[in-house]
């Protein structure tokens with residue numbers, strides 16, 4: 664693994680955006696695995712600026728997002744489909760139909776999960792997977808559990824994750840407790856994984872993910888086995904790592 668230390672969130676975002684830009688330059692028709700949450704917002708801003716400046720294009724790339732809340736349609740302001748449209752897709756030049764997100768309102772959840780896994784295969788796998796880190800070590804919505812779940816699946820979110828994400832929901836606003844998430848196989852088969860982490864609240868999870876035992880109790884720990892893992896983290900997130 665390669666750990667790239669950044670001073671703060673802005674520098675983390677700029678460095679991670681450079682890696683994604685390099686992927687697009689090397690392979691313009693690449694498949695990008697994309698993430699939601701507050702962590703990638705700065706990266707998406709940086710990428711949008713590069714496109715606006717004419718130094719980067721997504722026109723031949725495809726994307727596949729990690730996860731979506733069950734029960735929220737793509738028009739719902741709390742859906743990850745909406746998040747991606749607002750924060751990246753409408754600001755860059757992806758072709759129509761190039762972006763993929765699990766359908767949180769699919770009537771047949773099993774069929775939707777199978778469709779999503781087939782889609783990853785049809786796309787030829789993921790070239791670069793961008794990941795944030797949950798405070799409990801989740802990646803996508805792969806929550807701590809007894810076994811790593813290889814396939815796209817329905818997940819009951821843990822109380823900790825629901826609490827961590829409550830900040831995105833207004834008072835009285837419905838917060839889903841279930842999600843569809845891509846599984847560990849598609850993430851681990853990505854040619855490159857880019858894990859971005861900021862803030863002291865994630866310091867222990869980051870240390871355990873990178874240097875603790877590999878266990879489904881801390882899903883991100885499996886990334887230690889990935890042959891091409893880049894970690895871009897700010898000083899606060901790195902503060903529990905003493906080497």
Ligand code: GLP
Nearest residue numbers: 699700701702795796797803804
């Ligand atoms: C969310 C998302 C993850 C994300 C993580 C961290 O629940 N499903 O993909 O990486 O939690 O979120 P944040 O970046 O807001 O801390």
